[in-house]
Amino acid sequence: QVQLVQSGAEVKKPGASVRVSCKASGFTGYFIHWIRQAPGQGLEWMGWINPYNGVTNYAQNFQGRVTMTSDTSINTFYMELSRLRPDDTAIYFCARSYSNIDYDYWGRGALVTVSS
């Protein structure tokens, strides 16, 4: 059965980094996308990673601050965001893409709170 299990909530101070994990089960070989949602706000696409070769594509807004990686040996994906700001407070979702922009399975989300 397909599942994406994400790591738990995090509280970070401004300027710090956070790494969110997303363990996939029941499948291999699909692109994984990261999408975030600030409290009461809409969805914002952050980027994707190709698990076959580790190639990534990041949204312009996050370039230089985000790093997406994967560990194929344990079918786990990671999203690290650095130089955190209070407006990075959001739920961070990982999602499986089966075609282009079609996300058929999502993780439950990981809340990252950035506060001094």
Next chain:
Amino acid sequence: QSALTQPRSVSGSPGQSVTISCTGTNSDVGGYNYVSWYQQHPGTAPKLMISDVHKRPSGVSDRFSGSKSGDTASLTISGLQADDEADYYCCSYGGGNTPILFGGGTKLTVL
């Protein structure tokens, strides 16, 4: 690139139909047949309702339909039910430096 433009809210009574629009540009919505729609209930992850402008994934009710004209895509929900009350987001491929764009979301209220 800016987010796609959706109405902030729409409403309808049970049994009625509603349409949610999603306006972009000829570089995103108008340029590709890659528009998806997602339904999100409070506290849950989004659920794919429509892909490739008009395709319904397996298990999605045929009360949901999608279309596109020029730079505007639309999601129509017919025979409104109480459980349809949720936030709806459009998503489009857009090329460029940010190739995937979401709309700002539309809150559907079933009266």
